[in-house]
Amino acid sequence: NSGRDAGLELGAAFGTSAGPMPLVWADGLIEARPEVLLYAARQRPLDIRWMKPAMLQATLPPAGAFIILRGDADGNEQAAYADAIRRGALQPVASRSVHKFDYVLYRVGPAR
Numbered sequence: 001n002s003g004r005d006a007g008l009e010l011g012a013a014f015g016t017s018a019g020p021m022p023l024v025w026a027d028g029l030i031e032a033r034p035e036v037l038l039y040a041a042r043q044r045p046l047d048i049r050w051m052k053p054a055m056l057q058a059t060l061p062p063a064g065a066f067i068i069l070r071g072d073a074d075g076n077e078q079a080a081y082a083d084a085i086r087r088g089a090l091q092p093v094a095s096r097s098v099h100k101f102d103y104v105l106y107r108v109g110p111a112r
Contacts, residue, residue, distance in 0.1 A: 007036040023064075026068040033099065072097075
């Protein structure tokens with residue numbers, strides 16, 4: 001039931017630690033399973049930001065940053081970002097389930 005394995009897998013999705021520290025926006029995953037991001041950051045240093053107000057308004061992070069959106073019945077953040085996903089502004093990188101929560105890691109593409 002732990003988020004350890006999901007976090008280690010998520011951390012690996014960011015690649016090696018070479019280059020700048022990735023900026024990662026999250027809300028629902030932080031509230032549901034914060035240890036997932038803790039374990040991800042142990043794999044590779046991450047600049048994780050809890051962006052609840054911005055994400056409630058479906059604001060996009062800057063180009064090149066990442067955003068983690070839940071997509072389960074208890075917290076479907078992907079619905080608010082459906083237009084950005086459809087037009088390719090958010091590009092899926094990895095997806096996983098932990099306990100009863102589903103999430104997708106997206107990379108923010110150039111402005112469209």
